[in-house]
Amino acid sequence: MITDIISEDDRWRGLGLDALAETAARAALNHLNLDPGQYDIAVLACDDARIATLNADFRGKPTPTNVLSWPAWDLSAEVEGAAPDDAPPGSEADPESLGDIAISWDTCAREAAESGKSMPDHVSHLIVHGILHLLGYDHVRDGDATLMEGHETAILGKMGIDDPYRDD
Template identity: 65%
Template structure:
């Protein structure tokens, strides 16, 4: 698995964002029967100020968020609740999936508010971001049900509790 990590906020180093990303992204890919060794993801570990700028630039939302994803290709399903298209390797046998950014402050605040560990919550957000790169979304009801169910299954295999249950 190739997760290329850029750390802009040094607080991510204390939770070993790189190791969390390798584990979370590989788990999401393997769950979908994709070979992690063939896939590439770029990850930015940043702060709220940086992610708010990215959110404003790309989503026209002038506020910080926990995670953002930029898929390298449109893979979303046309039908609500259907599986997205699987990525196709290029001529070198690699799949460039896209880019993910995750904000330390928002992630840490959400984890504390939910009574979760920061590594577990960050892992959830990394799985979530990886699924977005693979064409999963939560804009339509059945798509959201599919994506949340998949996140719960992946995290369960990793020993992390269902993030959607109180």
């Protein structure tokens, strides 16, 4: 298993987050030509109250959000639109941690309903999004956002999930 799920909210169990996160992690790492067996990721499945506290503590924003990530390393590219540095590989016997992700049930459910997406598809997108952040991708600068969103769209497409950035 690449993902280690820590669930603080029982609603996540009914969704099958374990399988969704594992599938999303494998798809993201395979897309970037990284061996999934060499890495692990901790995922905190929580609610809006918990993620708002985390968002306040780590980003100074005391509001809920859909997903947060804490990369093990700063792999970000200095040049806008350039690929981040490669994550150092672990091994099958001793996988390297890419970092931690937290995801909120309440915000994810609200966003999925508002956008007419299924909850599993939306959560899969957010897990992929969080993993890309762990790998040094970002969306603050336009060139970086274009690169990150292109990867998200390609990964999700391989998973049979529609482009989350397409306006219909």
